[in-house]
Each structure stands twice: as C-alpha cells, then as structure tokens.
Amino acid sequence: MIGLSTLFGIAALLAGVSAGNPFFIVQHGTATFTTRVDPIINPGTISTHVHTVVGSSSFRNEYTYENNRAGKCTTANVIEDKSNYWAPQLYRKHDNGTFELVRMNRVNTSGPDEEVHEFPEGFKMLAGSSKRSTYDDNDYTNKAISYTCLDYSGPGKPDTHGFPEYSCPQDLRANLFFPNCWDGVNNWLEGSKHVSYPASGGHDSGGPCPATHPKRLMSLFYEFHFTDNYEYTLGARVWANGDDVGYSAHGDFTNGWPTGLFPKVFEAGSSCDVGFSIEDCPVLEPIFTHSGGGTCSPDNPSVIIDEEVGESGLLTALPGNNPLWSINGAPAASNSTATSSSSSAPGASSTSQTSAAPTSSGPSAIVNPIGAIQSPAPVSSSSVSVIGDVHLSPAPTQDASAGHCKAKKRRLAAQF
Template identity: 40%
Template sequence: MKSVLLGLAASLAAPVRSTFVVQCYSRLFDQRADPVISPGVASGHVHTISGGNGFNFSMTYEDARASQCSTCNIKQDLSNYWSPKMYFHAQNGSFLDVPIIGDNDGGNMGGMAIYYLTRGGPNNDKLKAFPPGFRMVAGDSSKRSETDDFAGRAVTHKCVGGSGEDTKHLPNEKCDQIRVQVTFPACWDGKNLDSEDHRSHVSYPAEGNFDGGACPSSHPVHLVTLFYEVYYDTQGFKDMWYGDKQPFVFANGDATGYGYHGDFVNGWDIDKLQEGLDTCVDGVENCAEQVFGEFNSQTETQACKLPAMIDEQVTGALEALPGCNPVTEGPEPASPAQNCAAPKLMAVATPEMAGYVDVTSKGYKYIGCGKDNAGDRTLGEELLTGDDMTVPKCIDFCKGKGKQYAGLEYSGQCYCGSSVAADRAPVQGSTGNCLMKCSGDANQVCGGADAISLYEACSGGACTNAAKRMSRRLAGLERTNAGL
C-alpha cells in the first residue's frame, strides 16, 4: 500500500507545467556508492540508488544501457538516480535509518519520482536530450548555510502532516513525512559530458527562474529540467524527539538540509528521450503513454534489486554514520568525510548469490528469484506449506513428486512444477524480491511477495559445476571481506 502512496503523493505534488514523470517505485539498494564523485571506491556516505541494474562503482553509458531491468517505470530509461539516505539521530547517540515511503520489512520498496520538465525559458528554446555519457550533480554535500542564489533555491523540504511549508532547511517540526526536492541545472556548455566538480559543465539560468529562465552564453544548450522528489517516512519517530532541534540527519552528516544533493547518470535511449522532449510540451495530455508506450509494472520495478557490493551495515541501529561523517549544523561548510572504514568492494558479489542455498547434493541447483502471481502460479502442480519450511524440505518434496522445478514463497510455501514460463524466470543481474526468511530456518531465504526462489533439477556435471562455481564465488567474497 505504501508504494502506491509514493505514486499518489508524487502526482498530487506535481510542479506546475510538469510534462512526464519517471516513477521509480523502488531502488536497487542503499549503499556507499557514487560513481560520479567517487568512481571505483566506496563513497563517503550512503545513497539510496534507483534506476537500471547495470549500476556499478565505475559505470559507463554502455553499462547503463546493458541493464536487464530498472526500478523505474519507463522502459527506455535505464539511467541511475540517487540522493543521500536519511537517519534519525537518537538521544543515546545512535543512528536509525529512516524509511522511504513504500519501504517494508522485506526490503527497499520505496523510491523517488523524477519529473522531466520541458521548460525552454523566455525564448522557448528547443530542448536537447542528454547525450551518451552525460552525468551531473545538483546540490553541494558540504553546504551547511542558507543561500538565496538559484542553487540554494533548488533544494527544498516540505513537512507533510505539519505546516506544509517549503523550507530550504529540514523542518523543525514533527511531520508524517518529509518531502525533499532538488532541481537540477538545465543549461549545458554543449561540450563536456562531465567536469571536475561535476557541476561546472552545467548551469542554472542567468536570469528569470532557477528552473525556467534564460541560459547564460557560457552554457547555451538548453536541456530538460530534472526535478527529484523523495518522501522520507518520519511518522514513526514522532515520539522519539528530544531537545529543541529536529533530530534527522542525512548520511553526509548534514543536520541542516542545506547539503542535500542528487546525482544523475544518463542511461536513456537518446532518440526516444528526444522524441519525448519534442512531443511532451506543456498541455499535451497522456503524452508519456503516446511516446513511450509500454511501461514497467510496479511489481517489475520492485523485483529489480542488486546484492550488496560492500560488506557494511547501513540500516538498523548504528553507532556512527557509515563513512564516519560527523553530524554538522553549520554555518561553516563541512569538511570532507573521513571515510575511516574505507571498506573494500566485493569483487565477486553477484545477484545469483542472494538467497543461495547449496542443494546440489540433492540434485537441484538454485537459478534465482522469479516472479509469481497468486491467481496464476508459476509452479502450480504441487503444494506444501508449513511453519517449519526450509529449502531442503521443499526440494525433497518436489523431488519426491518427480518435478523439474521447486520454488519457495512467503516464508512457508513450497511449489513444484515441470516448467517456468519465460516471463516468470529470474532476471539476469537482479536479486529479485526474494527477501523473506524461511519459517523453518532464518538463515535461508524462501521467496517473497509475488516472488519465488527457484531451484531446477540437475544431474552429474551440471550439479557439480554449479556447486563449484558458487563455492568459488563465496570463497572470493570471504577473502575480499577479510582484506586479503
């Protein structure tokens, strides 16, 4: 239900003269990753990352276009969008992660809405699609004081369930949700796909409005205006306030809100985006449906997940913000993060490993997390349920029935069948939505909501090779995490 609220809230809050919206109903993961600012290494603070599952720590346009799925709804858009994670700074000094509207106990189901605003300024400039390899950042992570320039106006916060006012700082009142918004520069120098500070190749307008004025001569190419909107679910913390200041802080240590920021890496089908910008002018209804056609369903976007690429806790109760970011309240800019933990990246982390249980000795191999539907089961030939369900128990049951496939769902349900339809099979490069622990063994995964952990019968060399391949990957992870 909450994930539906994300889309509803986004539509109700649509800025004036918006055109089409990329709805990211979910996110890939929460991770200290930022291939724009910190390519190839763990970044200084945790981000919530949405978009195509080609995302990696040193990604390229080709990586983005190679995505097999996306947490966002427009199929032709395989871009990545991210912004800082929010935490509650408790009175005892610990930090609790704040969910995004749509999250549940099973995983990262909440995402963000990205508005593509076709605002050509006073001269009605023709808008150019983002070129391949284009990337940019809006906002300044180190900022801790209010400014009234266009960049300062581009970041705002709204207290939903409170005053409802837009403020540049985090609201100092109890809110049901805090809606955070960041508007990106839409004027480009026409030459550089990126810049040393990841901002100089783009610019806010020279005059007029920060999201619709005339471009300066130094940045004459007018792009579409990106507008991120994220709803942080703060209602559950209302009874935990203390002192005379609001208790929330972003992952970069920012307790003011002035340092909120967003990153964008282009992964669009360029021609299709250009068609959208040319067609979706203000006042055209149902434009996105006309231009982009078929969309990823909410279920499909929520099944697109990546495994953790850093062995580090970023949710739950934490003694310190990951990356050792001290909480700062300004007005002086924050110093660069110490990044004292500096964890190594998991060199062999793969989606196939999420939920993996080795049952090759029983003649079955794990093939990944597939899709299911209560009205039309992926595996509907045999069923076993119980509060003591484990992967081996399900395998034994389906093997006894002579079935090629075994699948587990909702912690305690085991299904068997002879085939898996192509549209139900695991998506390459995605962990899927198999996030529920088995009712009989909390160390094993038994599917999820409309998500089924799938095992396929194997024999001889196929089983042996599957076991060896996974053993090598797990051994590689252990070596990486041990720092060897």
C-alpha cells in the same frame, strides 16, 4: 493513489517544445542499491556516505552509458529507463546516540522547455553539495534545494531550505532542481561545471541560459519522500554525511535513456502531457509495463559495500564514521578512509562489522559544489530565451513584458 508501502520511487521527466510541454511520471519500485557508492564523486572507490539508488540494475562505482544501458532490469515502469537516480540516505538520531535508517518511500523528478535537448550519451550531473553548511538566498545552487513538510491536518507550511522545525506526518519531502543549461559540449566537467542554472529569473523558471551554457536541457527535478511521522526533535534528522541541519541535500543523475526517444516525445507535444497515465502517450506506451515499478536485483551484488547501513537495526555510528557537523560546518577533509564502525546498537538486530577500504579521492573530489558555476557570464541578446517553471501546463501564454512565450505554472498535488 499508489500505496506508500509498495512504491519506492517515482521519476518524472518534463520536457517541452513550443507546441506543448509533455509531462509524464515514471514509477519506480524498491531501491536497487542502498550503499556507500557514488560513481560521479567517488568513481572506482567507496563513497564517504550512504546513498539510495533506483534505476538500472547495472549501477556500479564507475559510470558508463553503455553499462547503464546493459542493465538486465530497471526499477522503472518504463523499460527503457536505464538511468540511475540517487540521493543521500536519511537517518534519525535517537537520544541514546544511535541512528535509525529512515525509509525513502517514493521520489518524483521532473523538467521543461523551448528548443530543448535530450541528455546525451554518457551525460551525468549533480544538484546541491554534500559539503554545504550555510544558505545564501541569492545563490541559485542554494535555492534549488528545499524541503516540503506534508501535513494534511492543517494549512500548508512554506518550504524551507534546511530541515523544517516541526514534524511532517505525511512525509518530509526533499526537493532538488537540477541545472537545465548546458555548455553543449561536455558530458561532465569536475564540479558539474558543464551545466548551469539560468542567468536570471530564478533557478526553476523564466530565465535565459548564460552565454557560457547556451543550450537548454530537459529540466530534472527530484522530490524524495521520507517517512517523518515522529515527534519533532531538534537535530534528530541526519543525512548520511553527518549534516543535521539539512543544507547539504544533494542529488546525482547518470543518463541511461536511449538516444532518440525524447525528440519523439517533444514532437508529440501535449499528447504526452499524461502524468501517471503513460499508456496515453503514443511514444511511451510501447515501452510501458502497464504497472508500477518493480523489484530489480543488482546485476552484480558485489557492488554493494559489505557493511551494515541500518536496514537490519539501529547503528552506533553513521556508515563511514561520519561525525555530526552542524555546529562547526562540514569537515575540512574527507573521512572516507575511516574504518566503519556502523555496527548495530545493543539490543538491535545482529550485524556484521567491516572496514571500508581507503579511497584515493581527496577532499577536492567532494568539495566541488556546482555553486562554482553560479556566476554566469553576461547573456547576449541573441542567446536570450525563456522557459516555464517546473510542473508546466501544456498551453503556453504570452509574457508581454519579456516578449517571449512563457508556460503557465502547475504544481503537482501534495500526495505526489
């Protein structure tokens, strides 16, 4: 087991073909960026809230595939993984009103399937919504976001869709399952409408893609681990956007993998079902560092917004002056034009106080959730296909009732 103090992130990609479902994990070192930048939702401007980013060192506030690929280094232990993976930063609110940055210590991401397509050049997508303040059990975009409370001292607790109401001494794990059906045309549509969850069967297993999004992508699954060994206090966990209930967890992905790599992995089938042992996959071994992910400095440090985000001490306000909004729901308008007052609290480390530049993005650039795509069009019989659940075993089994080959489920061990 890799020490939590040295491992920041893990990116795992699961992809499958009829002959097998290769599953491997890419380890990442320390975060490349922790700042208010989001090239998907707020391209070219300052984001409304802080994100922590791993992957390519060339991350900036406007995404292009060529820029990602040009990164001088990556936090990944597979040198060709120049994608960027990010999520909101988690904070802990103290009784005196100050905020403490909560360390993210590692991440898992994964994905499955039948005829599966690699991520095309320039592809980007979202999971979850930074403005969601309610939960609908019938909506896959809601169900795809959950939390696992890791506590090895007793029986396991069920996953929740808001922050769990107890402490998680072996980590709070935020789980995000990305849409895995694609329209086959667009690399991006506003609100991530170029991708969709399956039409039925669940957000992460057994369902056909809708006719509007007929092509299956490799599924991408994030597990963000946060240190949570605190005495439980209601409302103490706060996402950087001000949500202290937890429904607004979300993740972003910009593709930086080289074209043509994953088809080779698919062809290798179960020989690349290697978990952490990437050296055992003949396709990945030549680009494996034979160590865990490392430290990777930003190619352009000026991309990081000049403000304190909590790495040097307690904050008197969330960066961007984001208010807590659990009682009344998400703010109706963006507060991205607010002057930052996220200075250190009295008695904490000295920090600088800066003003955030106004952004040109209005609320519509932030409010668009991928929930808008969750009422898929009827599926024609010719487009019906079945996939396995996240964390698949290499040997598929026949689903007699559906008449399709459906892979067995396999959960990652809790310590992952």
